[in-house]
Amino acid sequence: MKADIRVALVGNPNTGKSTLFNILTGLNQKIGNFPGVTVDKKTGFCQLPDGRTAEIIDLPGTYSVYPKSKDESIVFSVLADKAKGMVPDLIVVILDASNLKRNLLLYTQIADLKIPVVVALNMIDVSEKAGITIDVNLFAQKLGVPVVPISARKIKGIDELKSAITYANKVALQQDTIDVDAIAPQLIAQIREEYKVDNPYFALQLAHQHETLDFLSTQESDRIEELEKEHAFHSQKAQATETIARYNFINDLLYDTVKKPETAHDETVSNKIDKILTHKVFGFAIFFAILLFIFQAIFSWSAYPMELIGDLFAWLQAALSKALPAGPLVSLLVDGILAGLSGVLVFVPQIAILFALLSILEDTGYMSRVTFMMDKVMRKVGLNGKSVVPLIGGFACAVPSIMSTRTIENWKDRMITIMVTPLVACSARLPVYTLLIALVVPNKNVWWVFNLQGLALTAMYLLSIVSAVLVAFVMKFILKARERGYFIMELPVYRMPRWKNVAFTMYDRSKTFVLQAGKVIVAVSIILWVLKSYGPGDKFAQIDKTFSQPQYAKTMTPDSLTKVIASEKLENSYAGVFGHVIEPVIKPLGFDWKIGIALISSFAAREVFVGTMATIYSVEGDADKLQSVQEKMHEAKNPDTGQPVFTLAVAFSLMMFYAFAMQCASTVAVVYRETKNWRWPAAQFAYMTVLAYTASFIVYHLLK
Amino acid sequence: MTLSQLEVGETGIVKEFTDLEMSVKLMEMGCLPGEEVRISRVAPLGDPIAIHVSGYQLSLRKFEASTIVLQ
Numbered sequence: 001m002k003a004d005i006r007v008a009l010v011g012n013p014n015t016g017k018s019t020l021f022n023i024l025t026g027l028n029q030k031i032g033n034f035p036g037v038t039v040d041k042k043t044g045f046c047q048l049p050d051g052r053t054a055e056i057i058d059l060p061g062t063y064s065v066y067p068k069s070k071d072e073s074i075v076f077s078v079l080a081d082k083a084k085g086m087v088p089d090l091i092v093v094i095l096d097a098s099n100l101k102r103n104l105l106l107y108t109q110i111a112d113l114k115i116p117v118v119v120a121l122n123m124i125d126v127s128e129k130a131g132i133t134i135d136v137n138l139f140a141q142k143l144g145v146p147v148v149p150i151s152a153r154k155i156k157g158i159d160e161l162k163s164a165i166t167y168a169n170k171v172a173l174q175q176d177t178i179d180v181d182a183i184a185p186q187l188i189a190q191i192r193e194e195y196k197v198d199n200p201y202f203a204l205q206l207a208h209q210h211e212t213l214d215f216l217s218t219q220e221s222d223r224i225e226e227l228e229k230e231h232a233f234h235s236q237k238a239q240a241t242e243t244i245a246r247y248n249f250i251n252d253l254l255y256d257t258v259k260k261p262e263t264a265h266d267e268t269v270s271n272k273i274d275k276i277l278t279h280k281v282f283g284f285a286i287f288f289a290i291l292l293f294i295f296q297a298i299f300s301w302s303a304y305p306m307e308l309i310g311d312l313f314a315w316l317q318a319a320l321s322k323a324l325p326a327g328p329l330v331s332l333l334v335d336g337i338l339a340g341l342s343g344v345l346v347f348v349p350q351i352a353i354l355f356a357l358l359s360i361l362e363d364t365g366y367m368s369r370v371t372f373m374m375d376k377v378m379r380k381v382g383l384n385g386k387s388v389v390p391l392i393g394g395f396a397c398a399v400p401s402i403m404s405t406r407t408i409e410n411w412k413d414r415m416i417t418i419m420v421t422p423l424v425a426c427s428a429r430l431p432v433y434t435l436l437i438a439l440v441v442p443n444k445n446v447w448w449v450f451n452l453q454g455l456a457l458t459a460m461y462l463l464s465i466v467s468a469v470l471v472a473f474v475m476k477f478i479l480k481a482r483e484r485g486y487f488i489m490e491l492p493v494y495r496m497p498r499w500k501n502v503a504f505t506m507y508d509r510s511k512t513f514v515l516q517a518g519k520v521i522v523a524v525s526i527i528l529w530v531l532k533s534y535g536p537g538d539k540f541a542q543i544d545k546t547f548s549q550p551q552y553a554k555t556m557t558p559d560s561l562t563k564v565i566a567s568e569k570l571e572n573s574y575a576g577v578f579g580h581v582i583e584p585v586i587k588p589l590g591f592d593w594k595i596g597i598a599l600i601s602s603f604a605a606r607e608v609f610v611g612t613m614a615t616i617y618s619v620e621g622d623a624d625k626l627q628s629v630q631e632k633m634h635e636a637k638n639p640d641t642g643q644p645v646f647t648l649a650v651a652f653s654l655m656m657f658y659a660f661a662m663q664c665a666s667t668v669a670v671v672y673r674e675t676k677n678w679r680w681p682a683a684q685f686a687y688m689t690v691l692a693y694t695a696s697f698i699v700y701h702l703l704k
Numbered sequence: 705m706t707l708s709q710l711e712v713g714e715t716g717i718v719k720e721f722t723d724l725e726m727s728v729k730l731m732e733m734g735c736l737p738g739e740e741v742r743i744s745r746v747a748p749l750g751d752p753i754a755i756h757v758s759g760y761q762l763s764l765r766k767f768e769a770s771t772i773v774l775q
Contacts, residue, residue, distance in 0.1 A: 064732045101758045102734035236724050243731040270761075271744070280748045372763050376749040385752070486768055488729050491754055491761040 003045060003055030006086070007165060010075065010110055011094030012103050013061030014365075014492040016122045018042075019152040020094060021058040022501065024162075041074075048166045049159075057088065063102070065109045066208065066239060070406040073212055076205060079113060081215045087115075090168050092161070094120045097127035097134060097149070100258060104250045105243070107143075108177035112201035116172045117145045118164045124149040124157070131261035139257040144175040153498065178245040180204060183238050187231040191224065204242075208235050270365075270493045277366065283373050290366075291392075294357050295461070298427075302349035309349070313342035332529045340525035340611035344518055351427050352510045354396040359505040362389075363497040368489065375487055381469050382476025383420075384413035385487060391417070391468065394424030395461075397513065398667045402674055410485035418674060419684055420472045422667050425464035425659065428606040432658045433460050435610055438630055440651040463659060467691070516666055520605045528601055528612060531575035539572040570616070589657065589693070590650040590700040592638070602663045609658070649703035653696040661692035707741060707755070708769035715742040716774035723771040730772065734758030741772075 011017045025044025042058040059078060060071040067073035078086050093110055095103040111117055121136065140147035146164045150157030180200045181188055184207065191203040210216055210224040227233075276282055317334050324330045361367045367389055375385030383391075386408045393401035401421050408414040425433075437456045444452050534540070546552075547565050556564070570576050578600070579593030586596050598612040617632035636645040662668065662685045671681040710716055718739050721727035735741065735757045742756040752765040 066728075066732070068729065099758070099760045102760065105732060105734070236728050239728045240724065240731065243728065244736065247731070247734075247736055274745060274754075278745060278748065278754075283748045368763075372752060372754065373747050373749070375765070376747065376751045484725065486726060486729065486765070487752055488726075488733055488762065488764045488768060490733070491763050493760075 002053070004052040005048075005054045005090065005165075006057065006088045007046075007054050007090045007092055008057045008059055008078065008088035009092050009094060010059050010106065011061060011122075012063055012096065012106060014490060015061070015094045015096040015103065016152040017061055017094050018058065019498060019501065020092075020120065020122065020150070021056060022504070023152060023155060023158055024056050046162070046165075049163050050166050052166070054165060057086065062106065064106055064243075065113075065205065067212070069409045076209060077213060077215075079110075079115065080202065080205065080213070083215050089170070090116045090118060090165060092118050092120055092165065094122050097121045097124045098130055098132060100134075100254060101247075101250055104253070105246055108246045108249060109201070111143070111145070111172075111174045111177055112180055112199075113205075114172040114174075114199050114201075116169055117174055118161070118168050119143065119145055119147040120157075120161055121147055121149045122152050125151045125154060133259045135257045139253070142175065142253055142257065144173055177249045178242070180242075183242055183245075184231065184233055187227055187233050190227055190231075194223070194227075195220075204238075207233060208239070268493070273494050274369070274491075278369055278373055283369075287370060287373065290361070294354065294395075295458075297357060298350050298353050301353055305349040306346050309346045310342065313338060313345070317342075328533060331533070332526065335614070336525040336529035337522055339614040340521040340608065341518065342611075344514065344521050344607055344611075346431070348510050348514060350430060351396060351513050352506050354427065355509040356502055356506040358393060358396065359502050360497045363495070363501060365492045365494045368491050371489065372491060381473045382413070382416050382479075383472050384408055384410060384417070384485065386489075387413060387417040390421050391424055391465075394421045394426060394468075396509075397426050397428070398422045398424070398664065399516075399670050400509065402667065402670050405674070411482045412479050413485055415479060415675070415680070416472050416475045418671060418680070419475060420468040422662055422664065422671075422684065422688065423464055423468040423471060423660065425461050426606075426664075428664065429460075429658050431607055432609045433457055433655055435613075435630060435633075436646070436651040436655050439633055439646050440648045460655060460659060467660065471687070471691075520665060521608055521611060524601050524604045524608050525611060528575065528597070531578070532570060532573050532597075532616070535569065535573040536577060540569055543568050543572065575616075588700070589696040590647075590653045590704070592645060594636075594645075595650075595654065599657065602658070603661075604663075604665050606658055606663045649700050652703055653700035656695040656699045657692045659692070660688055660695050662688040705774045706770045707743075707772040707774060708753075708766045710743045710774075712743050712746060715740060717741070719773045719775040721771055722773060726768055726771045730764075730768075733762055734760070735762065735772070741774075 009017050009021055021042060021044065024046045044056050044058075046054045046056050048054055057078070059075050062072040062075050065076045065079075067076065078084065079088070079091070081087070091110055093107045095107060107117075107119065119140075121134070121139075124134075127134065134149075136147055136149055146168065148157055148161045148164050150161055152158075183204060187207055188200050188203045191197060191206055192200065195203070195206065197203045197206070206213070206216070207224060207228060210221045213221075216224075228235075277286060317338050320338070321330060321334045324333075361370075370388050370392075371385040373385075374388045378385055378387050387405075389407075390401040390405050393404060398421050401424075402418050405414050405417045405421070408417060434457070437453050441453045441456045446452055446455075543565060547561065547568075552561055571580075575597050576593065579596040582596045582600065583591075583593045586599065591599065594616050597616060598609050601612045602609045613633060617636060633646055634644070637643065638645055668681045668685065671684060672678060675681070705716070706722075707716065707718075718735060718737050718741060720737060721730065730736070735755075739757055744754045744756045744761055746753050747763075750766075752763050753769060754761050754763045755769075756762075
C-alpha cells in the first residue's frame with residue numbers, strides 16, 4: 001500500500017499508545033524490524049477523512065529522547081536519520097491526561113525538533129473522573145499545536161484526532177519551549193555550521209548521542225567529540241540543566257491550564273490493590289498461586305484441543321496412506337512431513353494459553369509489581385527485577401523472551417538474563433517430557449492427591465528454574481559490569497486487561513510460532529526422511545537382493561519379512577550410519593544410535609524429537625496400524641538383549657539432555673541478533689551442551 | 705536527610721541530588737528539586753521502595769533513594 005503521509009506515534013510507556021495504534025490501523029498492521037536493529041517496528045495504515053492514506057509507525061514508549069535502553073534508542077534515530085527514509089511528516093505525541101507533568105517532558109523535546117506535531121490527550125475520561133480540569137483550548141494555544149482529547153480505551157475522540165492529522169500543518173508551528181541555545185551556545189553554533197543543521201536542538205542531540213547514532217561516520221563522530229572537549233561540554237550536566245529548564249516551562253504551562261483537586265493523594269483503588277498484591281506475606285503467596293494457576297491452565301485447558309488436533313492428524317495420516325498409492329513420496333508426506341507437523345501443531349493450544357495469560361499479567365500492570373517484589377532476590381543472583389519477565393516468558397518460548405530483555409538497561413544484567421533464559425523449561429520441551437514421562441512413570445496417585453506423572457513434570461520445571469538461577473549466580477562473577485545498574489521504574493496504575501489486545505497477542509504469537517517452528521520442522525522432516533530412505537553405496541540394493549532369496553520367503557511371513565528389510569535398511573541408511581558414528585559418544589548416557597538421530601535432529605528444534613521418533617519407529621510398526629509414538633517407543637526392544645529401550649534411566653537421562661542442551665536454532669539466531677557477536681551464542685551453546693552431557697551421564701548412572 | 709530515611713507514608717520535598725548520573729534519570733521521571741515525594745510502600749523484602757511523585761508511582765532501590773536529599 002502506498003501512503004500519502006507518514007505519521008509516528010510517540011509517548012511515554014503506559015499511555016495507551018499501542019491501544020491508539022490498534023484503533024487507528026485496525027488489523028491492517030504488520031510487525032517488522034527497524035533497519036539494522038531488531039527492535040520491533042509496528043506499522044499500519046489508516047484511512048483519513050479526506051481519502052488519503054496515512055502510514056502509522058508505532059515507536060517504542062520512552063520517557064525522553066535520551067535513550068536508556070536499546071528500545072528507546074530507536075525513537076531519536078527514526079526521527080533524525082534522513083537516510084533511513086523513515087522521518088515522519090507528522091508526529092502524534094500521546095500524553096496521559098491524568099499524569100501530564102511527566103508526560104510533557106517528552107513532548108517539549110519532540111516539539112523542539114521542529115517536526116509538525118499533533119497532541120493526543122489520552123485517558124481524558126480517567127483524568128476527568130479524578131477531578132482534573134484541563135483548559136484544552138488554552139493548552140493548545142500555549143503550545144501552538146492542535147490538541148485532541150481522546151480516550152483510546154473507550155474509542156472516543158478518534159474521528160477528531162484523524163481530522164487533526166488530516167488538516168495538520170506541513171510546517172512545524174509549535175512554540176519554542178525552552179531556550180535550547182543557552183544550554184551550550186558555542187558548541188551548538190559550531191555543530192550547526194559544520195553539519196549544516198538548522199535546528200539547534202537537533203545539533204544538541206548530535207552532541208549528546210553521536211556515539212550511538214549510526215548515520216554518523218567515525219570521522220564525524222570523532223569531530224563532534226573534539227568539539228565537545230573544546231567547549232568543555234559535559235553531557236550529563238547539560239541534560240540536567242535542560243531537564244530542569246523543561247520542567248520550569250511545564251510547571252508554568254500547567255499552572256495556567258490545569259486545575260487539580262486539593263486532595264491529591266487519597267486512597268486510590270490501585271493503592272488498595274497494591275496493599276494486597278505487594279504485601280509482605282500475601283504478595284509472594286499470590287504470585288506463586290498465579291504461577292501455579294498458569295501451569296494448571298496450560299495443562300488442563302489445553303488437554304481437549306490437543307487431543308482433537310492429535311486425532312485429526314492421525315485420521316489424516318491414515319486416510320492419506322489408504323487413499324494414495326504406496327511409494328516414496330506418500331511416505332515422505334505421511335511419515336515425514338505430517339508426523340512432524342502434528343508434533344508442532346499439537347501444542348499450539350498450550351502456547352496460546354500461556355501467551356494469553358502472560359499478556360493479561362503484563363496488561364493489568366501486575367508484571368511490574370512482580371519485578372518490584374523480586375528485584376532484591378534477583379539482584380543476589382546477578383539478575384535484575386526486570387529479568388523476571390523474560391524468565392517467566394521462558395516457560396513459553398525463549399525467543400520472544402530474549403527479545404523482551406531489551407527493557408533491561410544494564411548491560412551485564414541483560415547479558416546474564418539472555419544467557420540463562422534458554423534453560424527455563426520452554427513449551428517445546430513439554431511434548432518431550434510428557435512423552436517420556438508417560439512412557440516410564442506410572443500414572444498413579446501418591447498421598448491421594450499427587451499424580452506421579454504430574455510430580456515428575458513439576459520436578460522438571462523446578463529443575464529448570466533452579467539451574468537458571470545457579471548459572472546466573474556463576475556468571476555474576478565471570479562477567480564484568482560495564483556501567484552502574486539502576487532500577488528506576490514506573491509502577492503503572494492497575495487496569496483491566498484490554499481483551500482485544502490479549503486476543504491479538506495470543507493470535508500473533510501462536511502464528512509466529514507455527515510459522516517459525518513449522519518451517520524448521522518441515523525442513524528437518526524432509527532431510528531426515530531422505531537420510532533415512534537412502535544409504536551410501538549399493539547397500540540398499542544388496543539388502544533387497546539378500547532378502548529376495550527364496551529361503552527367506554519360505555521361513556518368514558511376508559509381513560515380518562518387510563519389517564526385517566525395513567529395519568536393515570534404516571540401519572544402513574545415511575541416518576543409520578550417522579547414528580552409529582555418534583553412538584560411542586552418547587552410549588555413556590544410555591542412548592542408542594536411533595536416539596542419537598533424534599538427538600541430532602533436535603538441535604534444530606526440540607519439538608522435532610516427537611516427530612523424529614515417530615519417523616524412525618514408524619518403520620518397525622505394522623504398516624496398516626498407525627500406532628501412537630508412545631506405543632511404538634514402548635514396544636521398542638534392544639535387538640541384542642531383547643530388553644525395552646526406554647527404561648527409567650534412559651528416559652530420565654534423555655529428559656536431562658533436553659532440559660539443558662541448547663537445541664533450538666531460533667534461539668541461537670535470536671541471541672546472535674540481540675548481542676551482535678557470535679561469541680555469546682557460541683559460549684551459550686558450549687556451556688549448555690556440557691551441562692546437558694554431565695547431567696544425563698549422572699542421572700543415567702544413578703538410575704541404571 | 706535523604707529519601708531513603710523516610711518511613712512509609714511520610715512526605716518530603718526534594719532539595720538536591722548527590723549523584724549526577726542518577727539525578728538525570730530521576731529528573732526525567734519527574735522527581736526533581738521542589739517536588740513533593742511520599743513513600744507509598746516498601747517491597748516485601750525491604751528493597752526497592754515505591755514513592756508517589758508528580759502524580760504517579762515510581763519504584764526505585766534504597767540506594768538510589770539515598771542519593772535524593774530532602775529539604
